[in-house]
Amino acid sequence: MSTSTPLASRRAETDAPLITPLVERWSPRAYDPSAEIDPEVVRTILEAARWAPSANNAQPWRFIVARRGTDAFATVHDALNGWNQAWADSAALLIVNLAEVVDPDGRPRRWARYDLGQAVAHLTIQAQHEGLHTHQMGGFDGARLRDAFGLDEHLEAVSVTAIGVLGDADVLPEPLREREVAPRRRRPLDELVLAGA
Numbered sequence: 001m002s003t004s005t006p007l008a009s010r011r012a013e014t015d016a017p018l019i020t021p022l023v024e025r026w027s028p029r030a031y032d033p034s035a036e037i038d039p040e041v042v043r044t045i046l047e048a049a050r051w052a053p054s055a056n057n058a059q060p061w062r063f064i065v066a067r068r069g070t071d072a073f074a075t076v077h078d079a080l081n082g083w084n085q086a087w088a089d090s091a092a093l094l095i096v097n098l099a100e101v102v103d104p105d106g107r108p109r110r111w112a113r114y115d116l117g118q119a120v121a122h123l124t125i126q127a128q129h130e131g132l133h134t135h136q137m138g139g140f141d142g143a144r145l146r147d148a149f150g151l152d153e154h155l156e157a158v159s160v161t162a163i164g165v166l167g168d169a170d171v172l173p174e175p176l177r178e179r180e181v182a183p184r185r186r187r188p189l190d191e192l193v194l195a196g197a
């Protein structure tokens with residue numbers, strides 16, 4: 001694994017103390033193209049998603065897990081937008097995050113995407129705890145994934161997560177390399193809390 005990425009510049013500069021995976025999580029585009037993830041670790045991060053809270057405990061999340069080097073990985077990678085394809089090929093895993101937006105009785109599940117987001121957040125933090133990094137993507141062709149995987153009409157591909165071991169930022173083309181090492185920014189907390197602070 002490369003150590004040339006200046007990790008320090010990517011740590012969150014927090015205004016209050018946070019647990020380590022939250023401080024150290026960020027979304028890289030440079031992954032070690034030779035690193036693989038142990039199947040037990042893949043199971044662990046999916047288990048983290050499984051134990052997320054959801055409205056009425058509906059658990060409306062589903063996942064397509066594609067390991068680099070497989071046909072499934074090539075299919076998911078082909079469905080990404082060009083700017084994501086440019087870097088996501090070196091991730092060890094691509095996970096398609098699906099929401100079951102309609103229940104078995106045909107009723108819309110109002111909170112399905114919200115619940116899926118929480119499950120992906122759980123997975124992300126567990127992955128960080130396991131020494132991995134994640135990068136979520138909204139830039140992909142959902143219709144293409146639907147056709148390729150024969151997805152049920154009740155399912156909607158909401159995002160794709162690249163997961164892997166951090167790689168060398170210097171292999172990225174500009175301007176991706178520059179973004180990879182730039183300080184991370186957030187709005188101040190007092191801008192986010194509208195009342196009750």
Ligand SMILES: Cc1cc2nc3c(=O)[nH]c(=O)nc-3n(C[C@H](O)[C@H](O)[C@H](O)COP(=O)(O)O)c2cc1C
Binds near residue numbers: 028084135136159184
């Ligand atoms: C729903 C969602 C969609 C995103 N889509 C993309 C994407 O298509 N391509 C990309 O490079 N990053 C994408 N990102 C990553 C964000 O740009 C990134 O999380 C944000 O800039 C904050 O950076 P950080 O995760 O390093 O803190 C997405 C993130 C989320 C949560």
